[in-house]
Amino acid sequence: MKITNKHNVPETLVALASRQYYSKGKADYSVTEIISPPRIQRLRRKHYEEMEQDVSEMLWSLLGSALHVVAERGQHEGYITEERLFTEIDGVTLSGAIDIQKSTPEGILITDYKFTSAWALRQDKPEWEAQQNIYAWLVQRVKKTPVVGVQICALIRDWSRREASVKADYPQAPIQVIDLPLWESSYTEQYITERLNAHRESKVAADWGDELPPCSAEDRWVRGDSWAVMREGKKRASKVCDTEEEAKEVMASISEKEKPYIEKRAGEAIRCTGDFCGVSKWCNQYQQSLKN
């Protein structure tokens, strides 16, 4: 991966961004790898040397790495921080690094830090649930200790005190702890097996030069249509709504003098269009969709 410096930020930051903080140890797969879409994983492996990212766009991943370093120092009695566990399943070694394990009389409570936006926090996050439940399965399997819960400690990077004071459904503090559903161990093991199979099939397809399995709508972060309430002469929407009805209500609350109107915005696959997977230019599924 080439790290560019288009905005002339200090070279020290470039050096930090170029360092590899993450290692899955001597494992075939990490937990984060198996929950991510096989197509993305294969394309990343194939094009890793050609991939490019500007250091200015890496702030949050850098801070994420920094947080793990700091978290490792946050030692407290009854807590284990930043522990990587390994196990064998279906002939492969799987590893996962767990941010926090808290010992309770009934078992272990697992918590993972996540930097996120206030908007993202209010969306469903199936990948968070899957990741934490695989960690729970790993702990139970490796340590032979029950897990009593899985949760996320969300650090909201764009939190606004003003938004919190006017919106009931807005996070009320910049740090939120969210409990996630704890899966049955047998269900988690079946899920892991299915994910490993999907990644194996994708590897075979890549090795033989066959078509890679497509990313699903969920993988591509497909967002449905939205309705933006605009004011004449203003570029930014007053509000972007999920339904036309909500947009009409917002429009009715704006003075007619401001000449409000509604603009329908077509839904899109955010991960592809924003190149959040990092491989959209090599992905024939996405490139083909642009021609349709």
Ligand code: SF4
């Ligand atoms: S561009 Fe879209 S379809 Fe292609 S790998 Fe990325 S997320 Fe998947």
